[in-house]
Amino acid sequence: MRVNGATVKRKEIFCLEKITENHENRLYSDLSWIWPLWGDLEKDYGVYCERVSRIFEETARIPIKTVLDIGCGGGKNLYHLKKRYAVTGLDLSPQMLSLANDLNPACETILGDMRSFSLNRSFDAVLIDDAVSYMIDQAELGMVFDCAYKHLNPGGVMAVTPDRTRENFVQNETTTTLGEKTIKGDRFEIVFVENTYDADEADSVYEDIMVFFIRKNGKLTIETDRHRLGIFFFADWRRCIQETGFILSEYEDTFDRQKYTTFGGLKPFSASS
Ligand SMILES: C[S@@+](CC[C@H](N)C(=O)[O-])C[C@H]1O[C@@H](n2cnc3c(N)ncnc32)[C@H](O)[C@@H]1O
Structure with missing residues (x-):
């Protein structure tokens, strides 16, 4: 497979981590570095x-x-x-x-x-x-x-x-957002995918599952994250x-x-x- 003109072995461009219990709020800890790429600061x-x-x-x-x-x-x-x-x-x-x-x-x-x-x-x-x-x-x-x-x-x-x-919660609402930035000479393209799911309407908790497709100079890593939120x-x-x-x-x-x-x-x- 060729990425940005270079030949890359399949296993090097694809690294999928399963969502596990300890994958919580990573966006505010080890993955916080991608936060500035999410959303348009000025607009x-x-x-x-x-x-x-x-x-x-x-x-x-x-x-x-x-x-x-x-x-x-x-x-x-x-x-x-x-x-x-x-x-x-x-x-x-x-x-x-x-x-x-x-x-x-x-x-x-x-x-x-x-x-x-x-x-x-x-x-x-x-x-x-x-x-x-x-x-x-x-x-x-x-x-x-x-x-x-x-x-x-x-x-x-x-x-x-x-x-x-x-009143306005939508089960399985899924959104995607693209963020791009060059950081210290490396080109990052990140697709943020967000999915909301309420497993039990009787309680006030739903989950927001996030999947991040992170391409650094064309090389793909996929990271997952789970957020428990109130409704x-x-x-x-x-x-x-x-x-x-x-x-x-x-x-x-x-x-x-x-x-x-x-x-x-x-x-x-x-x-x-
Ligand atoms: C979606 S981010 C908000 C981002 C912010 N509005 C911005 O523009 O950058 C949610 C934030 O809530 C913070 N947070 C979650 N629980 C909190 C708590 N109990 N006390 C203080 N901050 C909390 C997280 O650390 C995270 O930074």
Whole structure:
């Protein structure tokens, strides 16, 4: 077989690993290096952050100067939000925080778990984007919202965007995305394949299986990854946010012809206001 003009033995270009139990969240650990190739930093994340900024400004009762991005990952939202605000990123993965630092050298980043962090200071706004999908039951959702509430100034706002809700979940939804980049002289072409599957509708967990076709200078490696994510009804999102003490608002938007909802939560000046 010939690849880029060179003859390569079949077994050298094809290395398929089976999904095993320990293949979980590799995208945020040993495979984190491919994260920057996924999605268009300028377009996709720029559009989302414009939307989030509008939600902040419309919902808050105080001027927004400081923002905490919870589950900031590789810092693609920080990259846009830092143009308007003093932003801090928090994430569970040191590898993802390292990417966030590379992209945003002047931004503060903090290693922490969104369910339990404590920073002894507060912000004017908090963003939790798709990272909130890693909360697999309502008790965990409540913990995240409690933490966000504690780290907000009165009159400040939380914006939360789940990937999916129970109402719009599609069984076996499969998407492919192509990312290309030259890194230190090596040409990488990566096809990201993502498949969602809910094995048991009675619980609030579904899985997102990822397969990465990684071609480095034409030589193919296939890697697999599994993510366990939470799926909740709209009513559950609304109740959890309101039970924390937030005043709820909702914003619907469309991206790539897919509708998604961002929940807003205003922290009142007093419990009764
Ligand atoms: C899909 S990525 C988010 C990426 C980010 N929005 C970006 O633009 O780069 C999900 C992130 O959630 C983080 N995460 C998952 N569980 C977490 C937890 N309990 N606390 C903090 N971060 C968590 C992962 O480490 C990962 O970086």
